[in-house]
Amino acid sequence: xxxxxxxxxxxxxxxxxxxxxxxxxxxxxxxxxxxxxxxxxxxxxxxxxxxxxxxxxxxxxxxxxxxxxxxxxxxxxxxxxxxxxxxxxxxxxxxxxxxxxxxxxxxxx
Amino acid sequence: xxxxxxxxxxxxxxxxxxxxxxxxxxxxxxxxxxxxxxxxxxxxxxxxxxxxxxxxxxxxxxxxxxxxxxxxxxxxxxxxxxxxxxxxxxxxxxxxxxxxxxxxxxxxxxxxxxxxxxxxxxxxxxxxxxxxxxxxxxxxxxxxxxxxxxxxxxxxxxxxxxxxxxxxxxxxxxxxxxxxxxxxxxxxxxxxxxxxxxxxxxxxxxxxxxxxxxxxxxxxxxxxxxxxxxxxxxxxxxxxxxxxxxxxxxxxxxxxxxxxxxxxxxxxxxxxxxxxxxxxxxxxxxxxxxxxxxxxxxxxxxxxxxxxxxxxxxxxxx
Numbered sequence: 001x002x003x004x005x006x007x008x009x010x011x012x013x014x015x016x017x018x019x020x021x022x023x024x025x026x027x028x029x030x031x032x033x034x035x036x037x038x039x040x041x042x043x044x045x046x047x048x049x050x051x052x053x054x055x056x057x058x059x060x061x062x063x064x065x066x067x068x069x070x071x072x073x074x075x076x077x078x079x080x081x082x083x084x085x086x087x088x089x090x091x092x093x094x095x096x097x098x099x100x101x102x103x104x105x106x107x108x109x
Numbered sequence: 110x111x112x113x114x115x116x117x118x119x120x121x122x123x124x125x126x127x128x129x130x131x132x133x134x135x136x137x138x139x140x141x142x143x144x145x146x147x148x149x150x151x152x153x154x155x156x157x158x159x160x161x162x163x164x165x166x167x168x169x170x171x172x173x174x175x176x177x178x179x180x181x182x183x184x185x186x187x188x189x190x191x192x193x194x195x196x197x198x199x200x201x202x203x204x205x206x207x208x209x210x211x212x213x214x215x216x217x218x219x220x221x222x223x224x225x226x227x228x229x230x231x232x233x234x235x236x237x238x239x240x241x242x243x244x245x246x247x248x249x250x251x252x253x254x255x256x257x258x259x260x261x262x263x264x265x266x267x268x269x270x271x272x273x274x275x276x277x278x279x280x281x282x283x284x285x286x287x288x289x290x291x292x293x294x295x296x297x298x299x300x301x302x303x304x305x306x307x308x309x310x311x312x313x314x315x316x317x318x319x320x321x322x323x324x325x326x327x328x329x330x331x332x333x334x335x336x337x338x339x340x341x342x343x344x345x346x347x348x349x350x351x352x353x354x355x356x357x358x359x360x361x362x363x364x365x366x367x368x369x370x371x372x373x374x375x376x377x378x379x380x381x382x383x384x385x386x387x388x389x390x391x392x393x394x395x396x397x398x399x400x401x402x403x404x405x406x407x408x409x410x411x412x413x414x415x416x417x418x419x420x421x422x423x424x425x426x427x
Contacts, residue, residue, distance in 0.1 A: 020375060020378060020379070022378070022379075022382035022386070024355075024356040024357045024360060024382075024385060024386070025355065025356055025357065027355075027357040029357065029360055029378070029382060031374070031375055031378040033374070033375060036371070036374050038364060038378055040357055040360070040361060
């Protein structure tokens with residue numbers, strides 16, 4: 001009997017495809033054509049948002065991406081920090097959840 | 110022939126007839142008026158502008174019209190009328206020039222939305238455009254006047270105009286409105302300053318206008334690419350401070366100092382982004398005009414040598 005696959009893992013992507021970005025040093029200004037608002041993302045927000053511009057990622061995948069961008073001397077990123085940042089960006093309409101996929105780790109034999 | 114070459118009667122004749130046409134590069138303005146003293150002041154303030162035929166298209170076609178009835182004689186008033194509309198309450202008739210200048214500013218801010226409009230002084234030297242965005246009361250116009258008096262070409266003291274297609278700064282040289290202490294300050298700062306009459310008791314205190322220098326008027330159709338953004342703030346008693354500014358902070362301040370950033374949306378976003386990417390950005394706190402002008406000149410010279418000026422008090426990188 002196959003084990004319970006568990007709830008789909010949430011995945012995220014950047015919002016409207018017409019969102020515009022301009023990198024300014026290690027920050028990012030973003031124009032949302034839906035809200036007509038401009039936002040300034042600090043370096044952490046910029047890295048996360050740019051990762052989501054490239055494709056749809058889960059929380060775990062985001063953490064791996066962002067860890068790869070950090071120097072060895074920085075403290076590890078916690079998924080709670082990423083969740084908080086995603087919540088802010090979702091409120092601004094810059095990122096959105098997509099239908100989750102079954103987590104591979106929960107598939108039965 | 111220039112407006113300053115006309116005799117007084119000729120100027121009055123134009124104002125009471127088909128109108129006096131002024132082309133200041135960004136826009137053409139035609140003005141009519143029957144207000145005593147108005148023609149004499151325009152003849153001084155717009156002396157370097159060529160006499161233009163009062164025909165063709167005008168971005169602003171305005172009249173200063175004396176009030177009728179009792180208000181023509183008792184505390185006489187004057188209206189700014191543009192395209193048949195009176196956008197403001199009447200002004201006292203003896204504040205005709207401030208009313209005209211503020212009225213034209215109002216019209217340009219509404220009608221030039223094919224460009225990005227910044228609330229900024231704008232000058233140029235050696236092919237480098239310099240923007241001086243500032244909130245009201247931070248000394249932008251006084252500093253712009255001082256720079257013009259020290260050899261910087263005047264583009265505008267009120268509007269930093271950026272062409273959306275390529276980010277070039279477009280000139281709009283017009284009389285610079287000086288207020289209160291700034292009037293005497295500029296009169297002492299520049300022996301060549303040509304000032305129009307002073308108008309006390311306006312809503313902004315005493316106002317007088319500095320005529321734009323001849324060079325700025327002659328080159329009013331020559332755009333220039335911006336290379337430097339300086340956010341000035343006059344602060345009495347504070348020592349000179351020149352600090353590099355992060356591009357992200359400059360972006361935020363420019364977008365809030367714009368007349369039409371929100372209106373233009375993505376076009377303004379791209380224009381401001383390009384602007385901060387191609388310019389060095391600084392904040393400037395000063396209480397002495399000569400020092401402020403010198404500091405801007407030094408930043409420009411450092412930039413030309415490929416150096417970015419450090420914050421005041423730091424040593425330059427080796």
